[in-house]
Amino acid sequence: MVPTLFGRIQTRLFLLATVGLAVTALIVPVLPGTGDAELADLYRTAVAVLAAVAVLGVAWEFVYHALMQFRWEKDWPTLFGLLTLINEGLLVWALLALEAIPGVAVNPPAAAFWTHFLAVWLAVWLVANGPMRVPFIRWRFRGGRLV
Amino acid sequence: MHSSPPIRGDLTPELLQTSQWTDEQVSAAGIPIHDIPFVTVGGGIGSFVTVDYLRIYGVPTDRMRVLSNIDTPWETYEYLTRVSQIPRPERIRSDSSSRPDNLWGFPSYALEEAWREKRLSHLWQIATEPILNDYWTPRAGTVFRGLEREAKRISYWDMLVKGQVRMVRKRVGGGYFTILTPPDGLSETRRVAFRSQYVHLAVGYPGLKFLPDLQDFRERHRDYTRVVNAYERHEHVYEALKTRPGVVMVRGGGIVASRVLQRLMDDREEFGLQTQIVHIFRTFVTGSHGPNVFMRRKGGHGWAYQGFNYPKSVWGGQLKARMRKLEGEDRKKLYQDIGGTNTPKRRRWQQQMAKGRRENWYHAFQGMVDKVEPGPDGRLISHVRSSNGRIQQYVSDFIIDCTGLEADIAEHRVLADLLQHGGAERNPLGRLEVERHFEVKGTASGDGALYASGAATLGGYFPGVDTFLGLQIAAQEIADDLARRGFCKKMGPFRSTSQWFKWAFNKAV
Numbered sequence: 014m015v016p017t018l019f020g021r022i023q024t025r026l027f028l029l030a031t032v033g034l035a036v037t038a039l040i041v042p043v044l045p046g047t048g049d050a051e052l053a054d055l056y057r058t059a060v061a062v063l064a065a066v067a068v069l070g071v072a073w074e075f076v077y078h079a080l081m082q083f084r085w086e087k088d089w090p091t092l093f094g095l096l097t098l099i100n101e102g103l104l105v106w107a108l109l110a111l112e113a114i115p116g117v118a119v120n121p122p123a124a125a126f127w128t129h130f131l132a133v134w135l136a137v138w139l140v141a142n143g144p145m146r147v148p149f150i151r152w153r154f155r156g157g158r159l160v
Numbered sequence: 161m162h163s164s165p166p167i168r169g170d171l172t173p174e175l176l177q178t179s180q181w182t183d184e185q186v187s188a189a190g191i192p193i194h195d196i197p198f199v200t201v202g203g204g205i206g207s208f209v210t211v212d213y214l215r216i217y218g219v220p221t222d223r224m225r226v227l228s229n230i231d232t233p234w235e236t237y238e239y240l241t242r243v244s245q246i247p248r249p250e251r252i253r254s255d256s257s258s259r260p261d262n263l264w265g266f267p268s269y270a271l272e273e274a275w276r277e278k279r280l281s282h283l284w285q286i287a288t289e290p291i292l293n294d295y296w297t298p299r300a301g302t303v304f305r306g307l308e309r310e311a312k313r314i315s316y317w318d319m320l321v322k323g324q325v326r327m328v329r330k331r332v333g334g335g336y337f338t339i340l341t342p343p344d345g346l347s348e349t350r351r352v353a354f355r356s357q358y359v360h361l362a363v364g365y366p367g368l369k370f371l372p373d374l375q376d377f378r379e380r381h382r383d384y385t386r387v388v389n390a391y392e393r394h395e396h397v398y399e400a401l402k403t404r405p406g407v408v409m410v411r412g413g414g415i416v417a418s419r420v421l422q423r424l425m426d427d428r429e430e431f432g433l434q435t436q437i438v439h440i441f442r443t444f445v446t447g448s449h450g451p452n453v454f455m456r457r458k459g460g461h462g463w464a465y466q467g468f469n470y471p472k473s474v475w476g477g478q479l480k481a482r483m484r485k486l487e488g489e490d491r492k493k494l495y496q497d498i499g500g501t502n503t504p505k506r507r508r509w510q511q512q513m514a515k516g517r518r519e520n521w522y523h524a525f526q527g528m529v530d531k532v533e534p535g536p537d538g539r540l541i542s543h544v545r546s547s548n549g550r551i552q553q554y555v556s557d558f559i560i561d562c563t564g565l566e567a568d569i570a571e572h573r574v575l576a577d578l579l580q581h582g583g584a585e586r587n588p589l590g591r592l593e594v595e596r597h598f599e600v601k602g603t604a605s606g607d608g609a610l611y612a613s614g615a616a617t618l619g620g621y622f623p624g625v626d627t628f629l630g631l632q633i634a635a636q637e638i639a640d641d642l643a644r645r646g647f648c649k650k651m652g653p654f655r656s657t658s659q660w661f662k663w664a665f666n667k668a669v
């Protein structure tokens with residue numbers, strides 16, 4: 014899929030709300046380094062992190078869209094969709110350290126945060142690069158717009 | 161048994177001159193009429209992906225017919241790719257998810273080849289294209305195998321009717337008559353008519369177009385062996401070069417020129433040949449080019465580089481969305497900005513050409529050829545004028561014209577008839593003007609609709625028409641429009657998923 018700006022935003026929000034939540038639900042109980050924190054608190058924190066990725070992500074999409082304008086093809090290679098986990102992950106991690114993300118119940122240790130973040134990112138990236146086209150046959154021709 | 165064509169049931173002067181026919185007129189001419197709601201004319205990749213969509217949307221085979229002069233949907237494509245040096249084991253141009261045998265494009269060809277060959281390198285390449293690697297593209301053979309499987313699955317051959325389509329005319333009262341000339345001996349009458357509410361045209365390329373100076377040479381000297389077009393069989397050129405050293409002039413800067421060069425260079429390497437290559441570009445690109453920093457395409461050594469025949473976002477991203485809104489001159493301008501002959505920058509080709517330049521057997525020049533003449537020693541002399549006005553003569557043993565399949569649409573009989581009698585118009589690039597949903601403007605007939613896809617529609621609201629993915633985009637628009645008209649049911653996420661599983665398990669639709 015070669016995205017348009019609105020397509021990017023819609024796809025991100027949709028996939029985080031579906032694939033992202035599903036992966037979160039599965040992975041939180043087995044996250045490393047969480048000690049004796051309450052499971053409910055861990056879930057609240059994980060969902061807050063997911064929400065942060067979504068909200069900050071909308072801003073990131075504007076940045077990516079602007080960068081894409083320098084590309085002749087106006088495309089966004091698959092690899093970029095993977096590598097942007099670095100800048101986005103670091104920003105969320107920094108904001109967590111500054112306690113600037115609302116709704117966080119326990120500040121997660123690095124191992125827990127990165128395991129969760131990477132799992133969600135990889136799953137969303139994989140789904141966006143293939144299986145998404147199975148139910149949504151018009152999505153890839155509309156720059157990633159669902160509506 | 162030899163049979164001469166029947167004389168009964170032929171077109172009458174009255175029919176030829178009337179733009180809209182009544183049922184009585186056609187019957188009176190003795191032409192048998194078959195009723196079928198949907199016909200697609202062509203039977204190549206464009207027809208195939210359209211009936212594939214409609215079959216998957218739920219249309220039964222007895223409501224559709226494919227009228228075609230070929231037996232399999234890939235026949236013409238395979239011929240053109242083979243002669244232009246892409247045999248089955250070689251890789252084609254389009255990407256991994258341009259799958260005419262799978263409307264979802266998932267699993268992509270790369271996944272399929274990785275699975276079949278148990279090789280992860282395909283996945284590495286697809287994940288890192290085009291940054292760390294060339295675009296991954298499928299083998300021609302993979303494409304044909306997939307098409308054959310899908311054609312069987314949707315019972316394609318139950319819908320195929322062989323013959324040459326002569327014309328499509330509007331019917332008084334709505335819908336169309338499509339006139340087919342069946343192969344000799346297969347019909348009692350010279351023509352048969354298909355009366356349908358919907359018609360789809362996917363007739364491919366209207367014809368080969370030779371460069372005028374080469375056409376002139378061929379006709380004047382009746383020489384069809386030394387001056388050849390890359391879209392014709394020209395294996396004899398490569399064979400002759402194996403028997404004695406020679407000079408080949410290649411003309412053109414597109415992917416077919418790249419392919420022909422690759423063949424010449426591969427043979428040089430494999431058989432230790434001494435072939436010299438002179439390559440003439442009409443437009444010689446020396447580096448990145450374009451109007452501004454946001455519209456700059458890479459290039460060099462003569463070539464303009466681009467992965468596919470248009471920038472990637474025309475098949476679904478920003479450029480698709482943008483072109484969809486443009487009319488007339490604005491549309492033409494954007495076509496000019498993103499158009500132009502180009503070829504992918506593949507690492508192997510770059511290495512081969514660099515070697516040729518180093519070893520002084522590959523020479524590329526800018527120039528326009530004024531004329532080609534036979535030389536005193538029986539070789540060919542090309543008079544080439546460069547942009548600074550200098551005229552040079554180049555001697556060669558062969559000339560391979562790699563410039564194109566760009567004949568005017570009116571050279572195709574059915575399209576010419578449509579322009580003359582069917583109400584069709586030309587778009588800003590001179591081809592058939594189609595709506596965003598690929599209905600040909602001006603051709604509506606009562607509650608009937610006539611659609612077109614493929615090369616004949618280049619210049620419309622969607623630029624990537626002459627590609628697998630473009631033909632599928634058109635097919636989807638057409639299927640959705642037919643759903644709006646009540647011919648079939650639009651496919652939503654649930655039906656799509658269940659149909660995908662049928663595809664995956666190779667179960668009939």
Ligand SMILES: Cc1cc2nc3c(=O)[nH]c(=O)nc-3n(C[C@H](O)[C@H](O)[C@H](O)COP(=O)(O)OP(=O)(O)OC[C@H]3O[C@@H](n4cnc5c(N)ncnc54)[C@H](O)[C@@H]3O)c2cc1C
Pocket residue numbers: 201202203204205206207227228229230233236237240241244252253254258323324325326362363364365565574613614615626627628629631
């Ligand atoms: C060398 C080459 C390589 C290409 N590589 C790629 C690629 O890698 N990826 C990609 O996406 N696209 C590629 N294309 C472009 C395009 O996708 C193919 O050409 C594709 O086959 C076009 O499909 P089509 O249905 O428009 O035409 P075709 O597949 O050519 O089918 C049209 C058919 O209609 C038949 N026909 C015409 N008139 C009549 C009539 N009056 N009656 C009956 N039958 C008729 C013709 O015989 C022809 O068989 C390539 C094109 C060429 C020439």
